[in-house]
Amino acid sequence: MQDEGRTDASRVTLGRHVIEMQRQHPGARGELSVLLLQLAFAGKIFSHALRRAAFADRLGSTGGHNVQGEATKKLDDFGNDVILEAFARTELVSAIVSEEMDEPRHLAGGSHASYVLCVDPLDGSSNSDVNGAVATIFGIYRPSGPAGAARVQDLRNGRDQVAAGYIMYGPSTMLVYTTGAGVHGFTLDHDLGEFVLTHPAMMCPSRGPYYSANIGKAAQWDPAVRAYVDALTSDRDKPHSLRYTGAFVADLHRCLIDGGVYFYPADGEYRDGKLRLAYECAPMAFVIEQAGGAATTGSARVMDVPMETPHQRVPLAIGSRAEVELYERFSRGEQ
Known part of the structure; x- marks a missing residue:
């Protein structure tokens, strides 16, 4: 329930949050902010598609298999296409590594494309046909290597990541991410069309049940x-x-x-x-x-x-x- 006297305008959106975080780093060029907002945009498209999947013939298997030999769902292919299209023109990502593609997809971006995006477009895709929770996992890497565009072969380990997170599609759609300064969770308000901060500074309990x-x-x-x-x-x-x-x-x-x-x-x-x-x-x-x-x-x-x-x-x-x-x-x- 919305707090009395609180308007939607007072809520912290993902866009506002990443800009505020960017201001804490005077040397930042805003590139990471662009990539995070593009991931959120892709998440909104996918969230809508999942809610309409039964009406748009997007449930079930394609009859094909991915590079791991796993049967692919129609939504696997759709999610992969959404990610590719979302980043094709940013000129910031040099390559995308996806569970759904045998080889990395190299994008036109020139020498200033400093990032490699690694993504599982639809984690838990076997759940999609039974109305279970699924998700998109992403890792944004900035590898060290020769001058010029980032190269997949220069990825050393997980410490090359500058941002990572997931978009989970369940009873609500949540985007959870980190850039190395804590973890924050946002819930998609479908009426506003915005991811709104609902879980600031998330902490994992030291033990659990x-x-x-x-x-x-x-x-x-x-x-x-x-x-x-x-x-x-x-x-x-x-x-x-x-x-x-x-x-x-x-x-x-x-x-x-x-x-x-x-x-x-x-x-x-x-x-x-x-x-x-x-x-x-x-x-x-x-x-x-x-x-x-x-x-x-x-x-x-x-x-x-x-x-x-x-x-x-x-x-x-x-x-x-x-x-x-x-x-x-x-x-x-x-x-």
């Missing part, structure tokens, strides 16, 4: 991971409860708000883990660390893992610091 994992694959996990689950669920005073939607962002957003841990370790099908480093794990690790949480592969901080290929996979445990640190201890055989 939930864990999220694909328990159906537990028999394929390393014994240390199975022992970790036993430890989470056998606490007589505060046993962790399972919450798993099959959508990475939706599950991690719960951890960010309520505390807990999400993990997807290596298994018999995915020997290196299932989630991709450049456009899933590293962006979400940037967000969760800025909110006081942690992200690990079990043996290394996710933000430090060297990037070798655009679609590189890594195992992941991410969320509240206490649960992630416990996961690391089990992985090292210290428990």
Whole structure:
């Protein structure tokens, strides 16, 4: 409910917020602000399309597969096209790495295109046909390399990111982002057509009551991971409860708000883990660390893992610091 005496004009929109943040850095040229607002614009288009998907024949599979061999949904392709079109003319992004494209898409931008955008256009796409939460994950990288436009091959690790976040499409549409100065959440007001600040300075609780994992694959996990689950669920005073939607962002957003841990370790099908480093794990690790949480592969901080290929996979445990640190201890055989 809107506060008495408060008008819509008094609300802090995403546009106003990024401008205020930009003013705190006198040397800023406004490029990052442009990119964040373009992502928000793409999110508005996608949010509208999702609400109309059943009427526009955008539900279901395309019959094709992406580079990982996963069946693609019609909304996967639509979301990818929206991202490409949103950044085609900014002249700030030199290349886009997407889950839906075999190779990076190079954009015309000249030598001043300083950024590489890594994106999962539709995380949790299997949920789209059952009216479940889905999301767009993004990481904006500014790699160090030779003079000229940014190059994908110069991406070193997650620390090359200058901004990251996600747009989650559920009961409401939320945009959550960080530029390395905390984490802020905005909710789309469809009447105003604006993302409005609703979750300032988000902090992940140090521990939480939930864990999220694909328990159906537990028999394929390393014994240390199975022992970790036993430890989470056998606490007589505060046993962790399972919450798993099959959508990475939706599950991690719960951890960010309520505390807990999400993990997807290596298994018999995915020997290196299932989630991709450049456009899933590293962006979400940037967000969760800025909110006081942690992200690990079990043996290394996710933000430090060297990037070798655009679609590189890594195992992941991410969320509240206490649960992630416990996961690391089990992985090292210290428990």
